[in-house]
Amino acid sequence: MANAWKIARKSNAQLPLVIVIALAVVLVLLGKAQIGLFDGARAHATDLMAPMLEKMRAPVAGFDRWIGSIGEIFSVYEQNLKLKEENARLRQWRNVAITLQGRVNRYQALLHAVPDPQMNRVLARVIGRASRPFLQTMILDAGRGHKVLPGQAVMDARGMIGRIYLTGQRTSWVILLTDLNSRIPVTIAPRNVQAMMTGDNSATPVLNLMSHTVTLHAGEQVTSSGDGGLLPAGLPLGTVVSDGAGGWRVSLLADAAASQDVEILNFSKPPEAPPPTAQLPAEAAGLKPQAPPPPQTAAAAPTPVVAPSKPKPAAPAAPAAPASDEDEDR
Protein backbone atom coordinates (compact mmCIF):
# COMPACT_ATOMS: atom_id res chain seq x y z
CA MET A 1 0.00 0.00 0.00
CA ALA A 2 2.96 2.26 0.65
CA ASN A 3 3.97 1.94 -2.98
CA ALA A 4 0.48 2.80 -4.05
CA TRP A 5 0.58 5.91 -1.94
CA LYS A 6 4.00 6.91 -3.23
CA ILE A 7 2.74 7.18 -6.75
CA ALA A 8 -0.10 9.43 -5.69
CA ARG A 9 -0.17 12.68 -7.53
CA LYS A 10 0.48 15.90 -5.73
CA SER A 11 -2.46 18.15 -5.32
CA ASN A 12 -2.26 21.34 -7.32
CA ALA A 13 -5.02 23.01 -5.33
CA GLN A 14 -2.99 25.08 -2.86
CA LEU A 15 -4.93 28.29 -3.44
CA PRO A 16 -8.34 26.70 -2.78
CA LEU A 17 -6.92 25.25 0.42
CA VAL A 18 -6.16 28.73 1.73
CA ILE A 19 -9.59 29.93 0.73
CA VAL A 20 -11.24 26.90 2.30
CA ILE A 21 -9.35 27.43 5.58
CA ALA A 22 -10.53 31.04 5.57
CA LEU A 23 -14.08 29.85 4.97
CA ALA A 24 -13.84 27.43 7.87
CA VAL A 25 -12.60 30.19 10.19
CA VAL A 26 -15.44 32.44 9.04
CA LEU A 27 -17.86 29.61 9.76
CA VAL A 28 -16.57 29.27 13.33
CA LEU A 29 -16.92 33.02 13.88
CA LEU A 30 -20.39 33.02 12.34
CA GLY A 31 -21.31 30.13 14.61
CA LYS A 32 -20.13 32.14 17.60
CA ALA A 33 -22.21 35.13 16.54
CA GLN A 34 -25.26 33.06 15.67
CA ILE A 35 -25.27 29.90 17.76
CA GLY A 36 -28.27 28.41 15.95
CA LEU A 37 -26.58 28.51 12.56
CA PHE A 38 -27.13 24.81 11.81
CA ASP A 39 -30.23 24.31 13.94
CA GLY A 40 -32.64 24.12 11.02
CA ALA A 41 -30.53 21.52 9.23
CA ARG A 42 -30.05 19.55 12.46
CA ALA A 43 -33.75 19.50 13.24
CA HIS A 44 -34.57 18.48 9.66
CA ALA A 45 -31.97 15.69 9.71
CA THR A 46 -33.28 14.38 13.02
CA ASP A 47 -36.86 14.45 11.74
CA LEU A 48 -35.74 12.37 8.77
CA MET A 49 -33.90 9.92 11.02
CA ALA A 50 -36.76 9.60 13.50
CA PRO A 51 -38.50 6.54 11.96
CA MET A 52 -35.19 4.66 11.77
CA LEU A 53 -34.31 5.63 15.35
CA GLU A 54 -37.70 4.46 16.60
CA LYS A 55 -37.19 1.07 14.95
CA MET A 56 -33.66 0.70 16.29
CA ARG A 57 -34.62 1.84 19.77
CA ALA A 58 -35.83 -1.48 21.19
CA PRO A 59 -32.89 -3.71 20.17
CA VAL A 60 -30.34 -1.09 21.09
CA ALA A 61 -31.96 -0.51 24.48
CA GLY A 62 -32.00 -4.26 25.06
CA PHE A 63 -28.33 -4.57 24.17
CA ASP A 64 -27.55 -1.58 26.34
CA ARG A 65 -29.37 -3.15 29.29
CA TRP A 66 -27.60 -6.45 28.69
CA ILE A 67 -24.19 -4.78 28.69
CA GLY A 68 -25.08 -2.80 31.79
CA SER A 69 -26.37 -5.85 33.64
CA ILE A 70 -23.24 -7.96 33.24
CA GLY A 71 -21.63 -6.43 36.29
CA GLU A 72 -24.82 -6.64 38.37
CA ILE A 73 -25.49 -10.36 37.99
CA PHE A 74 -23.43 -11.25 41.04
CA SER A 75 -25.13 -8.78 43.36
CA VAL A 76 -28.80 -9.34 42.48
CA TYR A 77 -29.74 -10.84 45.85
CA GLU A 78 -28.18 -8.05 47.90
CA GLN A 79 -29.72 -5.43 45.61
CA ASN A 80 -33.14 -7.02 45.97
CA LEU A 81 -33.00 -6.87 49.76
CA LYS A 82 -31.78 -3.30 49.63
CA LEU A 83 -34.54 -2.27 47.24
CA LYS A 84 -37.24 -3.88 49.40
CA GLU A 85 -36.01 -1.99 52.42
CA GLU A 86 -35.81 1.26 50.45
CA ASN A 87 -39.30 0.68 49.07
CA ALA A 88 -40.76 0.27 52.56
CA ARG A 89 -39.08 3.50 53.68
CA LEU A 90 -40.33 5.36 50.61
CA ARG A 91 -43.91 4.23 51.26
CA GLN A 92 -43.71 5.80 54.70
CA TRP A 93 -42.38 9.01 53.20
CA ARG A 94 -45.14 8.96 50.60
CA ASN A 95 -47.80 9.00 53.30
CA VAL A 96 -46.01 11.85 55.05
CA ALA A 97 -45.78 13.76 51.77
CA ILE A 98 -49.50 13.35 51.05
CA THR A 99 -50.40 14.62 54.53
CA LEU A 100 -48.06 17.59 54.24
CA GLN A 101 -49.30 18.44 50.75
CA GLY A 102 -52.84 18.63 52.08
CA ARG A 103 -51.69 20.92 54.86
CA VAL A 104 -49.81 23.14 52.40
CA ASN A 105 -52.93 23.40 50.23
CA ARG A 106 -55.00 24.50 53.24
CA TYR A 107 -52.40 27.09 54.25
CA GLN A 108 -52.26 28.42 50.71
CA ALA A 109 -56.03 28.83 50.71
CA LEU A 110 -55.93 30.59 54.09
CA LEU A 111 -53.06 32.90 53.22
CA HIS A 112 -54.28 33.78 49.77
CA ALA A 113 -51.04 32.45 48.32
CA VAL A 114 -50.52 32.83 44.60
CA PRO A 115 -51.34 29.41 43.16
CA ASP A 116 -48.62 27.39 41.48
CA PRO A 117 -48.50 27.97 37.75
CA GLN A 118 -50.37 25.50 35.63
CA MET A 119 -48.18 23.15 33.65
CA ASN A 120 -49.10 21.08 30.67
CA ARG A 121 -47.07 17.95 30.22
CA VAL A 122 -46.13 16.14 27.06
CA LEU A 123 -45.06 12.54 27.44
CA ALA A 124 -42.23 11.67 25.06
CA ARG A 125 -40.04 8.70 24.35
CA VAL A 126 -36.26 8.83 24.14
CA ILE A 127 -35.29 7.68 20.65
CA GLY A 128 -31.64 8.66 20.63
CA ARG A 129 -28.69 9.60 22.76
CA ALA A 130 -25.43 11.18 21.79
CA SER A 131 -22.39 11.68 23.94
CA ARG A 132 -19.90 13.80 22.02
CA PRO A 133 -16.91 15.67 23.42
CA PHE A 134 -18.70 19.00 23.26
CA LEU A 135 -22.33 17.97 23.57
CA GLN A 136 -24.34 15.53 25.66
CA THR A 137 -27.84 15.24 24.37
CA MET A 138 -30.83 12.99 23.92
CA ILE A 139 -33.45 13.04 21.20
CA LEU A 140 -37.16 12.78 21.94
CA ASP A 141 -40.00 11.79 19.64
CA ALA A 142 -42.02 14.97 20.28
CA GLY A 143 -41.51 18.25 18.50
CA ARG A 144 -43.22 21.44 17.41
CA GLY A 145 -46.18 19.37 16.27
CA HIS A 146 -46.74 18.46 19.93
CA LYS A 147 -46.28 22.08 21.09
CA VAL A 148 -42.79 21.39 22.43
CA LEU A 149 -40.69 24.54 22.49
CA PRO A 150 -37.03 25.32 23.28
CA GLY A 151 -36.40 26.02 26.95
CA GLN A 152 -38.96 23.63 28.37
CA ALA A 153 -37.87 21.33 31.20
CA VAL A 154 -37.56 17.60 30.65
CA MET A 155 -38.19 15.31 33.62
CA ASP A 156 -38.13 11.62 34.30
CA ALA A 157 -39.82 9.93 37.26
CA ARG A 158 -37.04 11.01 39.63
CA GLY A 159 -36.11 14.51 38.63
CA MET A 160 -35.08 16.94 35.94
CA ILE A 161 -32.90 15.66 33.11
CA GLY A 162 -32.37 18.78 31.03
CA ARG A 163 -34.01 21.32 28.79
CA ILE A 164 -35.24 21.31 25.22
CA TYR A 165 -32.89 23.36 23.05
CA LEU A 166 -33.81 22.42 19.52
CA THR A 167 -37.15 21.34 18.09
CA GLY A 168 -38.02 19.80 14.78
CA GLN A 169 -41.52 19.04 13.62
CA ARG A 170 -41.55 15.55 15.19
CA THR A 171 -38.38 15.43 17.27
CA SER A 172 -36.54 17.57 19.77
CA TRP A 173 -33.04 17.68 21.23
CA VAL A 174 -32.49 17.89 24.96
CA ILE A 175 -29.45 19.55 26.44
CA LEU A 176 -28.63 17.51 29.53
CA LEU A 177 -27.91 19.05 32.92
CA THR A 178 -24.44 17.54 32.68
CA ASP A 179 -23.68 19.25 29.38
CA LEU A 180 -21.00 21.89 29.18
CA ASN A 181 -23.51 24.52 28.08
CA SER A 182 -26.11 23.85 30.80
CA ARG A 183 -26.66 26.49 33.48
CA ILE A 184 -29.61 26.26 35.87
CA PRO A 185 -30.37 28.66 38.75
CA VAL A 186 -31.01 26.50 41.79
CA THR A 187 -32.06 26.71 45.42
CA ILE A 188 -30.48 24.54 48.06
CA ALA A 189 -32.82 23.53 50.88
CA PRO A 190 -33.37 23.95 53.76
CA ARG A 191 -31.72 27.39 53.97
CA ASN A 192 -32.69 28.53 50.48
CA VAL A 193 -29.13 29.10 49.37
CA GLN A 194 -29.07 30.43 45.81
CA ALA A 195 -26.57 28.99 43.37
CA MET A 196 -25.93 28.28 39.71
CA MET A 197 -25.61 24.66 38.65
CA THR A 198 -23.19 24.40 35.75
CA GLY A 199 -22.55 21.28 33.68
CA ASP A 200 -19.03 20.28 32.79
CA ASN A 201 -19.64 17.01 30.93
CA SER A 202 -19.07 15.05 34.12
CA ALA A 203 -21.83 13.10 35.88
CA THR A 204 -22.02 15.67 38.71
CA PRO A 205 -22.55 19.32 37.70
CA VAL A 206 -20.74 22.06 39.60
CA LEU A 207 -22.45 24.36 42.12
CA ASN A 208 -21.41 28.01 41.93
CA LEU A 209 -22.74 29.74 45.02
CA MET A 210 -24.06 33.29 44.78
CA SER A 211 -22.80 34.07 48.27
CA HIS A 212 -19.35 33.12 49.49
CA THR A 213 -20.29 33.30 53.14
CA VAL A 214 -22.64 30.31 53.24
CA THR A 215 -21.50 26.77 53.83
CA LEU A 216 -23.21 23.74 52.41
CA HIS A 217 -23.56 20.25 53.77
CA ALA A 218 -23.51 17.04 51.82
CA GLY A 219 -26.97 15.62 51.30
CA GLU A 220 -28.85 18.90 51.10
CA GLN A 221 -31.57 18.99 48.47
CA VAL A 222 -31.12 20.97 45.25
CA THR A 223 -34.17 22.21 43.34
CA SER A 224 -34.70 24.71 40.55
CA SER A 225 -35.13 28.24 41.87
CA GLY A 226 -37.35 29.52 39.07
CA ASP A 227 -35.22 32.65 38.71
CA GLY A 228 -35.59 34.19 35.30
CA GLY A 229 -38.97 32.58 34.78
CA LEU A 230 -37.66 30.02 32.30
CA LEU A 231 -38.19 27.04 34.58
CA PRO A 232 -40.73 26.45 37.34
CA ALA A 233 -39.42 26.63 40.88
CA GLY A 234 -39.09 23.47 42.92
CA LEU A 235 -38.19 20.93 40.27
CA PRO A 236 -36.12 18.25 42.01
CA LEU A 237 -32.57 18.12 40.69
CA GLY A 238 -30.35 16.26 43.14
CA THR A 239 -28.36 16.38 46.34
CA VAL A 240 -25.22 18.26 47.31
CA VAL A 241 -21.97 16.28 47.32
CA SER A 242 -18.44 17.43 48.02
CA ASP A 243 -15.93 17.35 45.18
CA GLY A 244 -13.07 16.68 47.58
CA ALA A 245 -11.32 19.94 46.76
CA GLY A 246 -13.41 22.36 48.77
CA GLY A 247 -16.08 22.76 46.11
CA TRP A 248 -19.58 21.37 45.79
CA ARG A 249 -21.29 19.38 43.11
CA VAL A 250 -24.76 17.95 42.56
CA SER A 251 -25.44 14.25 42.46
CA LEU A 252 -28.40 14.20 40.08
CA LEU A 253 -31.56 12.27 40.89
CA ALA A 254 -32.40 11.52 37.28
CA ASP A 255 -30.40 9.05 35.25
CA ALA A 256 -30.33 10.36 31.72
CA ALA A 257 -28.56 7.26 30.45
CA ALA A 258 -31.38 4.97 31.60
CA SER A 259 -34.48 7.10 31.05
CA GLN A 260 -36.80 5.77 28.36
CA ASP A 261 -39.95 7.86 28.81
CA VAL A 262 -39.83 11.47 29.91
CA GLU A 263 -42.17 14.39 30.51
CA ILE A 264 -41.75 17.77 28.87
CA LEU A 265 -43.14 20.53 31.07
CA ASN A 266 -44.81 23.37 29.25
CA PHE A 267 -44.26 26.04 31.87
CA SER A 268 -45.78 29.48 31.53
CA LYS A 269 -46.45 31.87 34.34
CA PRO A 270 -50.17 32.70 34.44
CA PRO A 271 -51.12 36.32 35.14
CA GLU A 272 -52.09 36.90 38.74
CA ALA A 273 -55.90 37.15 38.98
CA PRO A 274 -57.78 38.48 42.00
CA PRO A 275 -58.99 35.56 44.08
CA PRO A 276 -62.70 34.79 44.45
CA THR A 277 -64.34 36.48 47.46
CA ALA A 278 -64.86 33.23 49.30
CA GLN A 279 -61.09 32.65 49.57
CA LEU A 280 -60.26 35.95 51.29
CA PRO A 281 -58.66 35.48 54.71
CA ALA A 282 -61.31 37.65 56.41
CA GLU A 283 -64.08 35.29 55.34
CA ALA A 284 -62.07 32.25 56.21
CA ALA A 285 -61.85 33.67 59.72
CA GLY A 286 -65.66 33.97 59.88
CA LEU A 287 -65.85 37.76 59.48
CA LYS A 288 -68.48 39.54 57.47
CA PRO A 289 -67.32 40.27 53.93
CA GLN A 290 -67.12 43.78 52.58
CA ALA A 291 -69.87 44.94 50.29
CA PRO A 292 -68.74 44.90 46.67
CA PRO A 293 -67.83 48.33 45.26
CA PRO A 294 -70.48 49.93 43.08
CA PRO A 295 -69.96 50.21 39.35
CA GLN A 296 -67.60 53.02 38.31
CA THR A 297 -69.94 55.30 36.43
CA ALA A 298 -69.80 59.05 36.35
CA ALA A 299 -73.34 59.45 37.69
CA ALA A 300 -73.08 56.97 40.52
CA ALA A 301 -69.58 57.89 41.61
CA PRO A 302 -70.49 60.28 44.47
CA THR A 303 -73.02 57.93 46.03
CA PRO A 304 -70.65 55.57 47.96
CA VAL A 305 -68.93 58.54 49.58
CA VAL A 306 -72.07 59.69 51.36
CA ALA A 307 -73.66 56.29 51.83
CA PRO A 308 -72.03 55.33 55.18
CA SER A 309 -73.18 58.52 56.93
CA LYS A 310 -76.89 57.92 56.21
CA PRO A 311 -78.99 55.37 58.09
CA LYS A 312 -80.96 54.41 54.97
CA PRO A 313 -78.31 52.45 53.17
CA ALA A 314 -78.89 49.75 55.77
CA ALA A 315 -81.47 48.37 53.37
CA PRO A 316 -78.94 47.27 50.74
CA ALA A 317 -77.02 45.45 53.46
CA ALA A 318 -79.91 43.03 53.87
CA PRO A 319 -79.34 41.19 50.60
CA ALA A 320 -75.64 41.05 51.41
CA ALA A 321 -76.25 38.94 54.50
CA PRO A 322 -77.68 35.93 52.67
CA ALA A 323 -74.86 36.22 50.21
CA SER A 324 -72.37 35.90 53.02
CA ASP A 325 -74.28 32.93 54.37
CA GLU A 326 -74.12 31.38 51.00
CA ASP A 327 -70.41 31.92 50.89
CA GLU A 328 -69.97 30.37 54.28
CA ASP A 329 -72.08 27.42 53.27
CA ARG A 330 -69.81 26.85 50.39
Place this chain on the structure above:
Amino acid sequence: MASLERTTVPPRFRYLIATIPALCGLLGAFIANIPISVMGGLVPAPLLALVPVYFWCLVRPDLMTPAVALMIGMAEDVLSGGPPGIWTLAFVLTYALVARQRDSFAGLASFAAVLGFATAAAFACAVAYFSVAGLAFLTPGASLPPVPPILGELAMTVLFYPPGTLAVGWLHHKLVGASRGDV
Protein backbone atom coordinates in the same frame (compact mmCIF):
# COMPACT_ATOMS: atom_id res chain seq x y z
CA MET B 1 -1.10 -2.74 -9.02
CA ALA B 2 -3.57 -3.65 -11.68
CA SER B 3 -6.02 -1.31 -10.10
CA LEU B 4 -3.76 1.66 -10.81
CA GLU B 5 -3.59 0.98 -14.49
CA ARG B 6 -5.83 2.81 -16.89
CA THR B 7 -8.89 0.75 -17.47
CA THR B 8 -11.87 1.19 -19.63
CA VAL B 9 -14.44 2.62 -17.26
CA PRO B 10 -17.54 3.72 -19.12
CA PRO B 11 -17.48 7.52 -19.35
CA ARG B 12 -20.89 7.91 -17.78
CA PHE B 13 -19.59 6.25 -14.60
CA ARG B 14 -16.38 8.26 -14.26
CA TYR B 15 -17.95 11.27 -12.63
CA LEU B 16 -20.05 9.04 -10.44
CA ILE B 17 -16.95 7.23 -9.25
CA ALA B 18 -15.24 10.55 -8.61
CA THR B 19 -17.85 11.29 -5.95
CA ILE B 20 -17.11 8.12 -3.97
CA PRO B 21 -14.54 9.73 -1.61
CA ALA B 22 -16.97 12.53 -0.79
CA LEU B 23 -19.86 10.10 -0.35
CA CYS B 24 -17.74 7.89 1.91
CA GLY B 25 -16.89 10.90 4.06
CA LEU B 26 -20.54 11.92 4.31
CA LEU B 27 -21.56 8.34 5.08
CA GLY B 28 -18.90 8.17 7.79
CA ALA B 29 -20.22 11.39 9.34
CA PHE B 30 -23.76 10.04 9.19
CA ILE B 31 -22.97 6.64 10.71
CA ALA B 32 -20.81 8.06 13.49
CA ASN B 33 -23.49 10.55 14.46
CA ILE B 34 -26.51 8.27 14.58
CA PRO B 35 -27.72 9.18 18.07
CA ILE B 36 -27.59 5.69 19.50
CA SER B 37 -25.59 4.83 22.55
CA VAL B 38 -24.82 1.14 22.98
CA MET B 39 -22.61 1.48 26.04
CA GLY B 40 -24.60 3.90 28.15
CA GLY B 41 -22.73 6.89 26.75
CA LEU B 42 -19.40 5.70 28.13
CA VAL B 43 -17.84 5.19 24.72
CA PRO B 44 -17.84 8.22 22.41
CA ALA B 45 -18.48 7.87 18.70
CA PRO B 46 -15.37 7.80 16.49
CA LEU B 47 -14.64 10.38 13.82
CA LEU B 48 -15.33 7.93 11.00
CA ALA B 49 -15.45 10.74 8.43
CA LEU B 50 -11.78 11.48 9.04
CA VAL B 51 -10.71 8.07 7.66
CA PRO B 52 -11.75 8.73 4.03
CA VAL B 53 -10.47 12.31 4.23
CA TYR B 54 -7.05 11.06 5.36
CA PHE B 55 -6.94 8.08 3.00
CA TRP B 56 -7.93 9.82 -0.20
CA CYS B 57 -5.99 12.96 0.67
CA LEU B 58 -2.90 10.74 0.41
CA VAL B 59 -4.01 8.49 -2.43
CA ARG B 60 -6.19 10.66 -4.64
CA PRO B 61 -5.93 14.33 -3.67
CA ASP B 62 -7.57 15.19 -6.98
CA LEU B 63 -10.76 13.59 -5.68
CA MET B 64 -10.46 14.53 -2.01
CA THR B 65 -10.08 18.26 -2.55
CA PRO B 66 -10.09 20.92 0.21
CA ALA B 67 -13.67 21.77 -0.75
CA VAL B 68 -14.72 18.16 -0.22
CA ALA B 69 -12.99 18.14 3.17
CA LEU B 70 -14.87 21.34 4.00
CA MET B 71 -18.17 19.75 3.01
CA ILE B 72 -17.51 16.61 5.08
CA GLY B 73 -16.51 18.76 8.06
CA MET B 74 -19.74 20.73 7.75
CA ALA B 75 -21.73 17.49 7.67
CA GLU B 76 -19.95 16.39 10.84
CA ASP B 77 -20.81 19.75 12.40
CA VAL B 78 -24.48 19.57 11.45
CA LEU B 79 -24.95 15.99 12.60
CA SER B 80 -22.84 16.07 15.76
CA GLY B 81 -24.66 19.05 17.23
CA GLY B 82 -21.65 20.82 18.68
CA PRO B 83 -20.69 24.45 18.24
CA PRO B 84 -20.98 25.36 14.53
CA GLY B 85 -17.84 25.22 12.42
CA ILE B 86 -15.62 23.41 14.89
CA TRP B 87 -15.23 20.13 13.02
CA THR B 88 -15.19 21.96 9.68
CA LEU B 89 -12.11 23.86 10.79
CA ALA B 90 -10.58 20.72 12.32
CA PHE B 91 -11.06 18.67 9.14
CA VAL B 92 -9.79 21.38 6.82
CA LEU B 93 -6.69 22.07 8.91
CA THR B 94 -6.00 18.34 9.21
CA TYR B 95 -6.36 18.07 5.45
CA ALA B 96 -3.84 20.89 5.10
CA LEU B 97 -1.41 19.11 7.44
CA VAL B 98 -1.71 15.79 5.64
CA ALA B 99 -1.44 17.43 2.22
CA ARG B 100 1.66 19.32 3.34
CA GLN B 101 3.31 16.19 4.77
CA ARG B 102 2.00 13.79 2.15
CA ASP B 103 5.35 12.20 1.42
CA SER B 104 5.95 11.45 5.10
CA PHE B 105 2.48 10.01 5.69
CA ALA B 106 2.32 8.07 2.43
CA GLY B 107 5.57 6.26 3.18
CA LEU B 108 4.19 4.64 6.32
CA ALA B 109 3.04 1.04 6.36
CA SER B 110 1.36 -1.38 8.79
CA PHE B 111 1.62 -0.19 12.41
CA ALA B 112 3.41 3.01 11.43
CA ALA B 113 0.47 3.82 9.15
CA VAL B 114 -1.85 3.62 12.14
CA LEU B 115 0.48 5.92 14.04
CA GLY B 116 0.43 8.31 11.10
CA PHE B 117 -3.34 8.42 11.16
CA ALA B 118 -3.28 8.77 14.95
CA THR B 119 -1.12 11.87 14.49
CA ALA B 120 -3.59 13.36 12.03
CA ALA B 121 -6.55 12.46 14.27
CA ALA B 122 -4.80 13.94 17.31
CA PHE B 123 -4.25 17.13 15.33
CA ALA B 124 -7.94 17.26 14.38
CA CYS B 125 -9.05 16.69 17.97
CA ALA B 126 -6.59 19.30 19.22
CA VAL B 127 -7.89 21.87 16.73
CA ALA B 128 -11.48 21.12 17.78
CA TYR B 129 -10.67 21.26 21.49
CA PHE B 130 -8.73 24.51 21.33
CA SER B 131 -11.36 26.09 19.10
CA VAL B 132 -14.06 25.29 21.65
CA ALA B 133 -11.75 26.42 24.46
CA GLY B 134 -11.14 29.69 22.60
CA LEU B 135 -14.86 30.24 22.17
CA ALA B 136 -15.40 29.46 25.86
CA PHE B 137 -12.68 31.98 26.73
CA LEU B 138 -14.58 34.63 24.78
CA THR B 139 -17.85 33.78 26.57
CA PRO B 140 -18.21 35.25 30.05
CA GLY B 141 -18.85 32.59 32.68
CA ALA B 142 -18.18 29.67 30.35
CA SER B 143 -15.88 26.92 31.56
CA LEU B 144 -13.25 25.12 29.53
CA PRO B 145 -14.32 21.80 28.02
CA PRO B 146 -12.97 18.75 29.83
CA VAL B 147 -10.10 16.89 28.18
CA PRO B 148 -11.07 13.20 28.80
CA PRO B 149 -14.03 13.13 26.34
CA ILE B 150 -11.91 14.38 23.46
CA LEU B 151 -9.20 11.87 24.36
CA GLY B 152 -11.86 9.16 24.33
CA GLU B 153 -12.98 10.31 20.89
CA LEU B 154 -9.39 10.22 19.68
CA ALA B 155 -8.86 6.70 21.02
CA MET B 156 -12.06 5.44 19.38
CA THR B 157 -11.15 7.11 16.08
CA VAL B 158 -7.74 5.43 16.03
CA LEU B 159 -9.32 2.12 17.04
CA PHE B 160 -11.70 2.29 14.10
CA TYR B 161 -8.99 3.27 11.62
CA PRO B 162 -7.87 -0.27 10.63
CA PRO B 163 -11.35 -1.53 9.71
CA GLY B 164 -12.23 1.85 8.23
CA THR B 165 -9.16 1.96 6.04
CA LEU B 166 -9.77 -1.63 4.93
CA ALA B 167 -13.25 -0.60 3.75
CA VAL B 168 -12.14 2.53 1.91
CA GLY B 169 -9.08 0.69 0.57
CA TRP B 170 -11.35 -1.98 -0.86
CA LEU B 171 -13.53 0.69 -2.48
CA HIS B 172 -10.45 2.42 -3.81
CA HIS B 173 -9.03 -0.68 -5.42
CA LYS B 174 -12.34 -1.87 -6.80
CA LEU B 175 -13.74 1.41 -8.05
CA VAL B 176 -11.82 4.60 -7.50
CA GLY B 177 -8.31 3.39 -8.25
CA ALA B 178 -9.45 1.76 -11.44
CA SER B 179 -10.43 5.09 -12.87
CA ARG B 180 -7.16 6.82 -12.00
CA GLY B 181 -6.41 9.52 -14.49
CA ASP B 182 -9.65 9.11 -16.30
CA VAL B 183 -11.56 11.66 -14.30
